[in-house]
Amino acid sequence: MTRTTPPRPVDIAAVLPELAPLARTSVRLHPRPGAPTAADSSVGGPLLWPADEPWPTCPEHTGPWLTGYDPEDLRAQRRILTEGWARPRTPGTDFLTPEERAFVNGLGYTGVRKPLDGEVPLLPVLQLYARDVPSLPRPPGTDLLQVLWCSFEHGEDCMPGVQLRWRTAEEVRSPRETPWPPVVSENGYLPEPCLLHPEPGVVEYPAPHELDDDLAERVAAWEEGGAYDYHSDLAVAPGWKLGGYGNWSFCDPWPMNCEECGSAMRPFLTVDSSEWDGGTGSWCPEEEPAPDERPLYPQSHEPTMVNIGRGYTMQIHLCPESFDHPHLQAMQ
Template sequence: MARTTPPRPVDIAAVFPELVPLARRAVRLHPRPGRPTIHESSIGGPLLWPADEDWPACSDEHDHWQPPASLDDIRRRRDLLEAAWLRPRPSHENLLTPEQRAYLDKLEAGHPPHNAPNPLLPVAQLYLRDVPGLVGPKGADVLQVLWCPLDHKGGMPTARLIWRDSTDVQKVLTNPPAPLDVDRFGHYVPEPCVLHPEVVTEYPASHELPDELAERLHAWGRAEWAELHPDDEQNNGSAYYQFEHSVAPGWKVGGWGPWSFCDPWPMNCDTCGSEYRPLLTISSGEWDGGSGSWIPLEDRDHTGPVGIRNPSDPPMVQIGRGYNMQIYTCPTSFDHPHLEIMQ
């Protein structure tokens, strides 16, 4: 099923013409539970990987502030909790039996870190045919993103980008190595999802606008909010533009950065000095209490049990305390190092 973002409450570029030249196309990926194949775009799905090509691994130092877990233990934990939440039970009955609780505690205890390179985990596979505007090196028709599912410097995983020509893959690797260690609660283990790409128009977050324009947008937002919510004595509309009219939440390609708890800073390629451009946003959720207007029309009347998978976060990925991990690339060369930041 396609996903359709509702029109923005206001045509913001008509109200503030200064925003017109700042418009950017973003592609909301709308990952949803599924069983993607190696020949499809996906989040957390299998990759089209040549059998004769080494699978990448991470030898960096990891931030083991808590014991890691195994990939199998994360899947067992999710299966246990999913079944428990979907099981009909009286309101006074505990979610887990004593035996299940003990088993869950064992799964969540983790294990000592392995002292060996950690095989990477697939995060995304994006065929250029499915993502309007996504362009790779000459001849490449698919972008593959993998990461080490442990905290590194900055409190995030570290990602690897692979561009390839799918027609060059003759014999496929069918059993890639799994990570030895993943983060204890599986925050960096994406559940397999199929994609429903949708093009939307974005404008910069107020953090990236000239102060004078940002102040006018804040004032306009407060006035609009007060009219729409006359009972809100706090008048929380100063972020109305930010949440409703600028940057789309969720997993996406391109667009603008979802600045939140920190301000923008100059981000330039160490190799050539070019200004980085957003490539991929990995999100902890497609909507929350402050971005409900972005909920796709097809997801607004959700009914029935959902288990442990939040409808706004089908991949079950969490970055930090519910933030975004954004991958930036150099517009000059695909061979230049990319940049990863938390926003």
Template sequence: MKTPPLPPETLDRLPGLADLGRTATRLHPRPGEVGVRDSHVGGPLRWPADEPWPTCADPYQVHEEVPLPAELVERMRAAEARRTVSHQLADGEREVHDEIADLVGAGFTGWGSRDGGPTVGHRYVSRPHPTPHPMLPVAQLRAGDIPDLPRPGGADLLQVLWCPYEHQQESLWGPTVRLHWRRESELTGILADPPTGEIGNEVYRPRPCRLHPEQVVEYPFPQELPDDLRERVEASGVNYVSTFMAPGWKVGGYANWSLTDLGTTLCPNCAGPTTLALVIDSKEYDGGTRDRWRPVEEQHLEWADPRRFDSQEPTGIQVGRWGALRIFVCPRCPDTPYLLDLQ
């Protein structure tokens, strides 16, 4: 697949930006049959038969509903009705909120009703897996197909798995992730029937997708630019992030920090800089990026065409609130430590 080219005059308007370009490989996953030797999303892994299949023993989060007494709900509604400004709490409303939170208990996330049913409190509580839970294949990436894939220790194959349940982790809420780096030449005796487990959240079950890798050039997030260049960007009127930073599944390139501002991604072992190894995105593009980043081969799809979803949301994965899970690795350290960030 091919991304529409960036008009040359766009870069010409920002002298110095071209020197900061960095390649990234857009993966362009699209639903299709995949094999154990392919680069893919959601397909079988080339896993050694003599190596244990990875499991997750970390506690996962379970959603629970807690009934609220009718008297408490009535007081809450009465307090809300006293508001004079819709987004400002009325006198006494905060106290009712705190009372509800205390009643619901640890893990409280709010309250509400569904389809006219009773108002209930919502909370997430931690539960252990009864037994270590088999992890689910997410992606298999070959360096021979993906030129920007890191190759720590000479590895030429990356296998990504996760536990498809919600987990409360240090830096995010979502699936726990495992990375396995391998040399394809050393793989023999492939595991024919890997173990499977239940899916805690269906949005973490990837749809099998073939990849159509394409190497592109993208540019730093605005806060990473030199001060003088950032000032020219701000004065240019260009929608910088949508124009110069590729959305969707990709390997390499720059990270988009639009949600939180520029974050820190130093290696937890050596405190050195890490490399953006993989972006797992809920969508290939959206309404703000489709004209710039939708592949040429799919430009004919109208916004109302239902086939659009096979290109816009090909994998069926949703992380965060239709966000992107980014995996940063340190290729210099033993065992290739990695960091996760959700935007």
């Protein structure tokens, strides 16, 4: 099923024509729970990986002093809660069976932390075939992007440490099975397996903090007393996406310059904690059911169950000069 972003409630570039040349398009990926295989574009699904290539591990995080949650415990708990919330229930009674309640309570809703033994294998986060997103930026000759992370804290933002891989799918003649790490640091850093429904051509404008002062003031003057918030309603699309603009939210944008060559980097991939505001906000795809027809768990606008920090986004920037230059990550 396709997912379609509704037209913006206001054509802001017609109101403020100086914004028109700043328009960029993004590809909203629209992940939705499913059972992806290595042949699919996915979030949190198995990756197409050659048997003769070692699976990457994180050298910074080794056990046994490090503890985390068992992904199988987290998945079992999610399954129980999904089934429980989907059943008809009598008011005043538990929505779980006594066995389910005992299991969920035994995990304390978040799981029992277990020690890690050795280096932790990286976790599959995203796999994107160029056939599903023809505009995917990629090194010549490749047609598959793979994103993996170590769920434990990396860098100043204390976010998962991301690795990007590009490959040519037809060169993977004998694939290996995807290994899953024995533990993950947080429930929110274990992506739920999702299939993607990419929507290209979503038009975005810079967050207000990225506009020059004069234009930012005119945007603020336009917002005054009106019904719409420029930033959240008209400028930056929420959710997992390629390209577009960064959702600079709790701090002013800082220059994202390549550590290798100094070039200004561009937003490449956004990993978001939610796909829209959860209600009937203007970024909610047209195909979504009305709020009172949506499942109670997991919530429709949080299909990946990824939670960056406390409901923020992870923005991955790339150098325009070379795919070999290291990417940058920012939490917003």
